[in-house]
Amino acid sequence: xxxxxxxxxxxxxxxxxxxxxxxxxxxxxxxxxxxxxxxxxxxxxxxxxxxxxxxxxxxxxxxxxxxxxxxxxxxxxxxxxxxxxxxxxxxxxxxxxxxxxxxxxxxxxxxxxxxxxxxxxxxxxxxxxxxxxxxxxx
Amino acid sequence: xxxxxxxxxxxxxxxxxxxxxxxxxxxxxxxxxxxxxxxxxxxxxxxxxxxxxxxxxxxxxxxxxxxxxxxxxxxxxxxxxxxxxxxxxxxxxxxxxxxxxxxxxxxxxxxxxxxxxxxxxxxxxxxxxxxxxxxxxx
Numbered sequence: 001x002x003x004x005x006x007x008x009x010x011x012x013x014x015x016x017x018x019x020x021x022x023x024x025x026x027x028x029x030x031x032x033x034x035x036x037x038x039x040x041x042x043x044x045x046x047x048x049x050x051x052x053x054x055x056x057x058x059x060x061x062x063x064x065x066x067x068x069x070x071x072x073x074x075x076x077x078x079x080x081x082x083x084x085x086x087x088x089x090x091x092x093x094x095x096x097x098x099x100x101x102x103x104x105x106x107x108x109x110x111x112x113x114x115x116x117x118x119x120x121x122x123x124x125x126x127x128x129x130x131x132x133x134x135x136x137x138x
Numbered sequence: 139x140x141x142x143x144x145x146x147x148x149x150x151x152x153x154x155x156x157x158x159x160x161x162x163x164x165x166x167x168x169x170x171x172x173x174x175x176x177x178x179x180x181x182x183x184x185x186x187x188x189x190x191x192x193x194x195x196x197x198x199x200x201x202x203x204x205x206x207x208x209x210x211x212x213x214x215x216x217x218x219x220x221x222x223x224x225x226x227x228x229x230x231x232x233x234x235x236x237x238x239x240x241x242x243x244x245x246x247x248x249x250x251x252x253x254x255x256x257x258x259x260x261x262x263x264x265x266x267x268x269x270x271x272x273x274x275x276x
Contacts, residue, residue, distance in 0.1 A: 003189070003205055003206065005187060005189060006187065006188040006189040006206060007187075007188070008146065008188055046185055047184055047185035049143060049144065049145070050144040050145065050146055050223055051141070051143060051144040067141055068141065068144060070214055071212060071213070071214035071223050073211075073212060074209060074211060074212035074225060075209070076208055076209035085188055085209050085225050085227070087212060087223050087225075089223070
């Protein structure tokens with residue numbers, strides 16, 4: 001049996017000055033998880049640095065500039081071609097006006113205690129459900 | 139203030155057929171954490187795939203061939219040049235005879251319940267102490 005290769009992805013949990021975190025809803029025509037909610041983020045391009053990948057994805061998907069603060073945790077999931085080790089990082093907002101790409105059709109700022117009520121993309125359910133809103137302990 | 143870049147590292151928790159996990163002791167002349175214990179692993183080379191990096195590091199440091207099974211967790215630490223997001227993966231042993239490089243001067247197979255008794259390198263203490271031996275729940 002051939003082993004699947006492992007890729008790396010990185011997603012950002014971004015809190016606004018009301019303490020709410022940004023989630024985006026995947027477009028209805030997405031191949032994976034259409035209509036489901038997720039934080040901004042995505043796969044690292046080959047040779048791309050972790051913080052650069054996160055900043056690029058957040059800017060592409062939400063039009064926001066951020067700085068990368070710290071690691072919150074990691075999850076594993078599988079797509080047809082690869083297994084993915086996915087890092088979830090806390091970012092600080094440098095700009096605040098969200099501008100979506102065609103990948104998502106809606107966004108919400110959500111209290112950490114209400115994250116588990118979102119219809120989240122499969123891979124994020126356990127991380128945000130288990131945390132029960134306590135995703136950002138220092 | 140310039141932000142530090144983020145690098146990625148990956149370490150392997152390898153269990154033998156007695157259920158014991160491999161730890162290596164850093165050489166006394168190591169620049170960081172001399173004499174401290176750690177699992178095999180290290181930084182990703184630029185452009186290197188996660189599973190390839192883990193296999194390379196484990197072979198370089200312990201002479202072992204492994205397959206990569208799953209993600210166990212992630213920790214953050216900082217070195218002078220970069221911040222590091224470090225993935226800890228479970229690996230399966232393909233070969234079993236440990237052969238150390240000059241980077242380490244000793245190795246031990248340790249019961250998960252006894253990991254917290256090792257004099258671990260700083261960055262691993264919390265991960266292995268908090269797990270209280272329960273590092274591999276499915």
